[in-house]
Amino acid sequence: MEPLNVGLLLFLPYRAMEARVFTGLAEAGFDDVTPAQARVFQRISPHGSRLTDLAAQAGVTKQTAGFLVDQLERAGYVDRVPDPADGRARLVRVAERGARSVEASRAIVAQVEAEWTAHLGEHRMVELREILTDLREITDPWR
Amino acid sequence: MEPLNVGLLLFLPYRAMEARVFTGLAEAGFDDVTPAQARVFQRISPHGSRLTDLAAQAGVTKQTAGFLVDQLERAGYVDRVPDPADGRARLVRVAERGARSVEASRAIVAQVEAEWTAHLGEHRMVELREILTDLREITDPWR
DNA sequence: ACCAGATGGTCAGAGTGTCTTACCATCGCC
DNA sequence: GGCGATGGTAAGACACTCTGACCATCTGGT
Numbered sequence: 001m002e003p004l005n006v007g008l009l010l011f012l013p014y015r016a017m018e019a020r021v022f023t024g025l026a027e028a029g030f031d032d033v034t035p036a037q038a039r040v041f042q043r044i045s046p047h048g049s050r051l052t053d054l055a056a057q058a059g060v061t062k063q064t065a066g067f068l069v070d071q072l073e074r075a076g077y078v079d080r081v082p083d084p085a086d087g088r089a090r091l092v093r094v095a096e097r098g099a100r101s102v103e104a105s106r107a108i109v110a111q112v113e114a115e116w117t118a119h120l121g122e123h124r125m126v127e128l129r130e131i132l133t134d135l136r137e138i139t140d141p142w143r
Numbered sequence: 144m145e146p147l148n149v150g151l152l153l154f155l156p157y158r159a160m161e162a163r164v165f166t167g168l169a170e171a172g173f174d175d176v177t178p179a180q181a182r183v184f185q186r187i188s189p190h191g192s193r194l195t196d197l198a199a200q201a202g203v204t205k206q207t208a209g210f211l212v213d214q215l216e217r218a219g220y221v222d223r224v225p226d227p228a229d230g231r232a233r234l235v236r237v238a239e240r241g242a243r244s245v246e247a248s249r250a251i252v253a254q255v256e257a258e259w260t261a262h263l264g265e266h267r268m269v270e271l272r273e274i275l276t277d278l279r280e281i282t283d284p285w286r
Numbered sequence: 287a288c289c290a291g292a293t294g295g296t297c298a299g300a301g302t303g304t305c306t307t308a309c310c311a312t313c314g315c316c
Numbered sequence: 317g318g319c320g321a322t323g324g325t326a327a328g329a330c331a332c333t334c335t336g337a338c339c340a341t342c343t344g345g346t
Contacts, residue, residue, distance in 0.1 A: 009279065012279055128271070
């Protein structure tokens with residue numbers, strides 16, 4: 001009964017969460033967004049983000065991020081505006097349809113977290129979040 | 144300062160661990176294994192596993208699993224033997240080179256876990272593992 | 287004010303991973 | 317013995333990602 005490595009233990013609930021969000025979004029009419037697109041979309045800041053930043057945070061090249069943002073833009077989830085602070089750059093922003101999908105996914109995440117809390121108990125769920133937030137300091141290059 | 148959703152919090156350290164293991168394996172001479180291959184390889188049981196089981200546990204179709212196992216076999220990480228219990232099936236087993244790569248990755252995982260323990264403290268690291276193991280019961284369709 | 291290097295972004299091409307559909311061989315059970 | 321379920325493969329299409337090359341703009345030093 002050897003314990004699994006922590007990497008895999010982290011992956012299993014992550015994948016379960018992702019799967020729930022995707023099936024839920026598809027049921028809510030957001031059926032044209034892919035996991036890869038979502039991993040970029042999820043990181044758009046409220047004020048808009050540069051492509052390069054999205055790429056770095058999502059862990060892909062800027063070409064890949066550009067490819068995915070193109071699709072998100074065509075599907076109406078995001079738009080792009082010139083960055084007033086830098087003539088080379090454009091800001092990717094969440095568009096109207098994107099905002100609606102964020103609302104939908106927020107509800108699904110809350111539902112899944114509620115199920116996890118019911119299983120783990122309130123205390124351990126809080127603890128899990130605290131520990132992971134702490135761990136983020138040394139595993140997320142983006143603070 | 145809204146808290147991140149737990150899914151993303153799980154993903155960040157998972158990705159960090161995966162990245163560390165891959166760069167470490169590449170440095171140790173196992174430079175031809177891809178993340179997708181590893182996600183299948185990691186789930187091979189000590190007695191050998193059927194392709195269908197590997198596919199289900201890795202969350203891909205059996206065709207995809209077969210494609211990845213073909214590559215692992217060509218690279219010497221696994222071999223396939225007929226399943227004595229079922230004439231249709233073959234068992235995928237860890238081969239000699241695969242066993243060496245397992246040893247290498249075990250060392251890397253131990254190193255990363257040691258760093259995490261140093262950051263979180265012994266107690267919270269143990270707690271993290273316990274909570275994740277508990278959470279596995281409702282997020283891993285495979286027990 | 288200028289230039290050189292750094293940075294934001296795009297284009298083109300290739301390779302990898304994944305799925306759907308279709309199919310064959312064997313198994314287990316009535 | 318036959319029939320539905322299961323283990324596995326084949327072929328084709330699509331999605332994702334990378335490398336290399338390139339252009340436009342910015343920034344800092346002189």
